[in-house]
Amino acid sequence: MKSKTKVAAPKVLTDATIGEKTFKERLVRDFKMNGALYLIFLPILVWYILFRYKPLYGLLMAFQNYSPFLGIMGSKWVGFDYFVEFLTNPQFWRLIRNTLTISITTLVFGFPFPIVLALMLNELRIKWFQRGVQSLTYLPHFVSIMVICGLIKNFTSDQGLINDIIAMFGGTRKSFLNYPEYYVPVHVISDIWAGIGWESIIYFAALTGIDQQLYEAAQIDGASRIRQTWHITLPGILPTIVTMLILRIGGILNVGYEKVFLLYNPLTYETADIITTYTYRMAIGEGNRMGYSTAVGFFNSIICFILLMASNKVSKKLGQSGLF
């Protein structure tokens, strides 16, 4: 007798498909299993809606002649008028120019130093000295920006320490923060001073991750320390350097607005005014142009977003992990 036995193809059993077929049934089962989890997330979900998504509604103000008395629903619509206004306003391009100047100057002059510092620290044999110097160099990072700016204000004032030194060498005293041509140097130099130690940590960590055996092998082969540095150390930290560089370029429009805010004044608007400080003044400080200010801020956010996505893509393409 011929028996026809149907052999069913083995079913792949997963948690979700045991016994259920429809999406709805899977959903119900998932809620039964993970309901507590979702409940835990609920307050956070509410927070995100209230404080991250609801503000996006406020972006509508960019298209209105907004008045706080009339609210968003009641204010008059002006469409893209404000966007046209600032894009054709040379004052606006001054802001971009200032932002880029500060950013690029800091990048060019400030980027290499932490790397060099990390390399130099790495060469030290005396551990206590190494750790001591390292700790001292990143101390400025932990002093609040208010104190740092207070320091800068006092030192650069015409009776301050820096001018005392200049006077000692016979120069003329200048209150540097009152001259537009000195704003960028003061900003950049103080950024480098405050950041060099902290930023070198990440390179230092990368250096300690390089396999010591490579150095030993090179030494056996008779390589000098310079050659070792060139062929082992630098390639070893190159991924870190590239990632940091890409991150910096992606954030090129994000100049430290807090510092500008604290150190600038009407005399230095020409070189110190950046987008964030301008939007603040337009909305809250002097002008009452909340709609206009929102438009400028909106534009800035979009550009920053594009830069961030682009830099992330580039970073991924080069084989690094990016931010996500």
Place this chain on the structure above:
Amino acid sequence: MDNRSRGEKIFNVFNIILLTLLAIVCLYPFWYVLVASFSDYGQFKLTTFMWRPVGFNWAAYARVLRDDMIWTGFLNTIILMILRVGGAMLFTICSAYVVSRRKAMLVPIFMMIIIIPMNFNPGIIPLFQNVVSLGLNNTMWALVLPQMVNAFNTIILRNAFEAVPIDLEEAAQIDGATQIKILFMVMLPLVIPTLMVVLLYYAVEVWNMWFDAMLYIKDKGLYPLQLVLKQILIEADEAATGGSDATVMSETVQYAVMVVATVPILLVYPFLQKYFVAGMTVGAVKG
């Protein structure tokens, strides 16, 4: 050590000298501040480089400790620390844990909800308008709630949770533990280093906060410490022209203020040093 060439030894000496100079340059501004704060004002004005106090006295500190605003500032900052860092840690831990459970169906959606706003900042005005519309303007809560959670930290913590071996979680589930119990009794103790990094981040953020306070707080009694510092250190000239009702403090007193404001950080600093290097590598960059 003896088989280093002469060239290397010379380099080593140069290296040490340069690094010492760098350390001095990094340190001297603070040393100056410290030394000046203990100096007599009159003599201070006449001196350039200071390595020791000139005319040692405590007058500057006496002036600082008498100032009500500074004490209020400290108090407000401490209150904010407790509220905001506490809230931030709670929310970050919970959301990081939930999104680390990848097998749950809603988790990818949650993840998107967290990540999308991460890189798009609508700007000061919409955020301001939002706070006003929620009735939080001119209250402490305006400083606690709006920026409480940081998505980046959530991701870092999520990665830490994911690194925990699944056997531990399953063992707890077999023992009948609820999700909350698993989270707080099993998982949390295992990610303490990462927790410290996140805690440090939030603490520093609150300590340094001033811009949000300037935006939302009109009541001077609610000013956090940094905003009080701003009045004393940055707006000093305006006060001199009658711009605000803060009394002008001379440089030596200003330096004393800086020292007083930085001491808490310096006290905590040594204990946290070991987390710094770990913290830098836990983030996006792998060396």
